Amino acid sequence: MGLDYALVHVKYTIPPAILLTLFYRPLFTKLDAYKIGFLITVAVTATIPWDSYLIRTGIWSYPSHVVVGWTLFDIPLEEVFFFVVQTYNTSLLYLILSKPTFQPIYLRAEQAEPGASDKSNFQWRLYNYLGHMACLLLIVCGWVAVMRNGEGTYTGLILVWAVPVLWFLWTIAYEFLVGLPLSNTLLPIILPTLYLWIVDTLALKRGTWVISAGTKYGVHLWDGLEVEEALFFLVTNTLIVFGQVAVDNGLSIIYTFPDLFPNPPVVPSARMLMRAHLTPASSYDQDRLIGLREAVARLRKKSRSFYLASATFQGQIRSDLLLLYSFCRVADDLVDNASSTEEARQWIAKLHTFLETAYSARGKDPSAVKHIRDNFPQETHSALIQLPVAKLSRKPLQDLLRGFEMDLDFNTASPIHSEADLEIYAERVAGTVAQMCIELIFNIYTSTLSAEGQNRVIDAGNRMGVALQYVNIARDISVDAKIGRVYLPTTWIAGFGLTPESILKDPQGPNVERLRSKLLDKAFAVYEGSRAAIEELPVEACGPIRVAVESYMEIGRVLKQAGYTVKAGRATVPKRRRLQVAWRALNRR
Numbered sequence: 001m002g003l004d005y006a007l008v009h010v011k012y013t014i015p016p017a018i019l020l021t022l023f024y025r026p027l028f029t030k031l032d033a034y035k036i037g038f039l040i041t042v043a044v045t046a047t048i049p050w051d052s053y054l055i056r057t058g059i060w061s062y063p064s065h066v067v068v069g070w071t072l073f074d075i076p077l078e079e080v081f082f083f084v085v086q087t088y089n090t091s092l093l094y095l096i097l098s099k100p101t102f103q104p105i106y107l108r109a110e111q112a113e114p115g116a117s118d119k120s121n122f123q124w125r126l127y128n129y130l131g132h133m134a135c136l137l138l139i140v141c142g143w144v145a146v147m148r149n150g151e152g153t154y155t156g157l158i159l160v161w162a163v164p165v166l167w168f169l170w171t172i173a174y175e176f177l178v179g180l181p182l183s184n185t186l187l188p189i190i191l192p193t194l195y196l197w198i199v200d201t202l203a204l205k206r207g208t209w210v211i212s213a214g215t216k217y218g219v220h221l222w223d224g225l226e227v228e229e230a231l232f233f234l235v236t237n238t239l240i241v242f243g244q245v246a247v248d249n250g251l252s253i254i255y256t257f258p259d260l261f262p263n264p265p266v267v268p269s270a271r272m273l274m275r276a277h278l279t280p281a282s283s284y285d286q287d288r289l290i291g292l293r294e295a296v297a298r299l300r301k302k303s304r305s306f307y308l309a310s311a312t313f314q315g316q317i318r319s320d321l322l323l324l325y326s327f328c329r330v331a332d333d334l335v336d337n338a339s340s341t342e343e344a345r346q347w348i349a350k351l352h353t354f355l356e357t358a359y360s361a362r363g364k365d366p367s368a369v370k371h372i373r374d375n376f377p378q379e380t381h382s383a384l385i386q387l388p389v390a391k392l393s394r395k396p397l398q399d400l401l402r403g404f405e406m407d408l409d410f411n412t413a414s415p416i417h418s419e420a421d422l423e424i425y426a427e428r429v430a431g432t433v434a435q436m437c438i439e440l441i442f443n444i445y446t447s448t449l450s451a452e453g454q455n456r457v458i459d460a461g462n463r464m465g466v467a468l469q470y471v472n473i474a475r476d477i478s479v480d481a482k483i484g485r486v487y488l489p490t491t492w493i494a495g496f497g498l499t500p501e502s503i504l505k506d507p508q509g510p511n512v513e514r515l516r517s518k519l520l521d522k523a524f525a526v527y528e529g530s531r532a533a534i535e536e537l538p539v540e541a542c543g544p545i546r547v548a549v550e551s552y553m554e555i556g557r558v559l560k561q562a563g564y565t566v567k568a569g570r571a572t573v574p575k576r577r578r579l580q581v582a583w584r585a586l587n588r589r
């Protein structure tokens, strides 16, 4: 009996497990636990018969003085723990590295993809074919090596055991495996593989585990690392990452297509996942995929704060928030970029009619879609068609449009005379947005709050939206002046001996700074009064909403400091600082 193998865990596998867990803890959800648990179960169940065979046939052994002595089907318990901890570590690394990617946009409907040329369809078929050929070839080589029963035996056994599983995963998820960024696929394979190669080099040198001489090639990748061992860790990490990708592929299908999977649970069953994989890609809703792709592109381009925050949401809520953002952005831009007040008013009227049709049709009724196609520019279609109206009440959307109407009043005189006017404006353009975000959250996650409690949280959210809008106004005094708007209440302006016209002419100077500071103080007071309510949201949403709010309020903190960086006339939060804010927000409780 010995502790050498156990010490390998104490020194090399448990510390990264602890570090990765601590790092990912604030984002760890039930769904993640399910995915990791599912994969550990599959990995342990699939590896035990194979490893047990290797040990019983003497291909692989553990000197008795390095293991504690407890076994499962002849496998030392330390080894069984290895399957668990390796799957856990590689899975967690995959979850961390894939977090920034919004995976559903990599779903692809082979034949129906609009604009997909024959060449691109051919390319996809070629990838698929090459994958199948590679798997088949590896299995045949492995089988031959096993049959020869010589130096290639161990390599052959690795191949005939692992490649059929990889083949299966390739078959169900090859488009995701090829399409996803390498940070989601290659990196989480390479990093743990290199690490385990180093650990293995040390273990084999110490004789913690031994490969029998007649069943290996005797070739070393580097001093102390047998090629078979290198292959083993590469293949097992590939299995884990492919497995995670295949699960995420299924989840993406479930969460992206409500027509195929209406009201999916937060944690879908393995059966539902399989059903998702069996759904033919030709039945995917192309418009929805386009809507999501455009929404991601819009958010990435227009809002760094919300883009970062959106990465911390998971599953269905991430899609819904993206689609809500896309609608709000498109509506705001239609009004802001209109060439005349008359045109802007027409857009608002058309948006009201759009809401009318969308809410009477409740879904993608052909008449509602036709109305959009006939009345709005092509680049806005997906944002309008995909607005999740079934999950949102109509009032906040109408109020948002009323907020945009107030913007137009600037062409005659400032509509914001008093602080109360400012508050009404902020409630309409931002309080409504917060309310809709919270509605979406309550729609997806179960809450222990009573209806009254939920309304209280929505009210607090409304206040928080107001705080964010105050920061937005404080940031954009110069930018807004350029388009003839001063959102600061005229009563405040007069109190500093200025007029809206004088600010339009010169939106800088000490008094404008004092006004900015006054507005920021208001923003932070409102923020302080409503932030506690975030903790009453369903647990899955608390951290991500904290990130959204804090990332935006950080703009206000930057504005309070002298000498901030200005880009395109706006104060910006440097990337590093944004990440630190997000990190702190996630870890706060």
Ligand SMILES: CC(C)=CCC/C(C)=C/CC/C(C)=C/CC/C(C)=C/[C@@H]1[C@@H](COP(=O)(O)OP(=O)(O)O)[C@]1(C)CC/C=C(\C)CC/C=C(\C)CCC=C(C)C
Pocket (backbone or CB within 6 Å): 302, 303, 306, 307, 309, 310, 321, 322, 324, 325, 328, 329, 332, 429, 430, 433, 434, 435, 437, 438, 457, 458, 460, 461, 462, 464, 465, 468, 469, 472, 476, 530, 531, 533, 534, 537, 545, 548, 549
């Ligand atoms: C991750 C996440 C939450 C994403 C989605 C957020 C979303 C749907 C935003 C819509 C943004 C938008 C374009 C709205 C149109 C009206 C508007 C311009 C509002 C201002 C946003 C500023 O965005 P930006 O700086 O990009 O705009 P401009 O370049 O100036 O045009 C607003 C300041 C409103 C944003 C308000 C929110 C996102 C609400 C935040 C509050 C919560 C989510 C609730 C907090 C919960 C509790 C319980 C307190």
